[in-house]
Amino acid sequence: MTLLLFCALLYAAGAQDPPVDDVTIVTPLHRTGVDLALEHLNSQITVPRLFRYNRTVDKQEQQSGGTESKYVYEHLLLKPTVCLKGTVYSLQNCSFINNKPSMDCVVCYKTEFNQIQQTPKPYVHCIQKPRVTQDIKTDRIAACKKMAYLIGSTCIMCARAPRGR
Template sequence: MAVLLWVVLLSAGVSLSQAQESFSKLPDIYKKGVELALRAINAHHASKDHFLFLKSIHQAEIEAGFDVVYIYHNFYLKGTKCKRGTENADTTSCAFRNDRPLVDCVVCYKISAGKIDDKPQPYLSCMYRRSLSKESMREREIGCFRAGFGSLTPTPVPFTGS
């Protein structure tokens, strides 16, 4: 499944970019997914710290036409010294903590006319980097496949001509 996902991404003319150090440098279509992840993790009852974007690991997009883009984004979040629920937090007001592990997130979603679509529902998986296993990475691939990347798999077209 992993090979299939990457073959689909690469065959569709996807560009994977280098890690970017700053949220402000991200293109808007990637910021939307990071914001989705930050809302989820900063609202989670088990989170005690406020989390912020640290850097991108992989970015990919497939333009499907008609102003539709499928997004894959793998990135790190890092806990800060601010408490969960801190409003208008940034790295100057909430310094990163170095005594906590990084949170590795993958988000896959469909953008239409500049907004995240509800169908298919965006896929989001965030876990401590040290907890990542081959099984959890496989689950992420399946989640992204269900979030729309699977619908872009090339299918054979039957030939009925002579």
């Protein structure tokens, strides 16, 4: 009976997932892409809530020129939290809101010696997950390809699998 009451209270209160310890689940280089996406999204005036890293959908890296230079493509999902901007100092204290859509983000950037480079300018694009269309996916890939082509190297997103006959 007590367990049933406890479960009912959690349900009625709209229980949130526990915060993801995003500091321990990503490598330092992956953390760079996550930080770029979070900085971009949390700096938007029209977005009232803080967002946190939820999960990685896809991540690809390709060496460029020397062994210490690479292009990175990351497809991330960020979730809104209960915290409004300017109200907290630690995102770890902000639990996810499950009844709001995740933000679907793509980040492309170049690194040298595991440090992000400002040339070419990193590409960050975030949109609510339900609003992602095939055109948006195509535009994102094109933007990442363009970034790599400006430097004159190949990129992971440029290779295509041969079509079956």
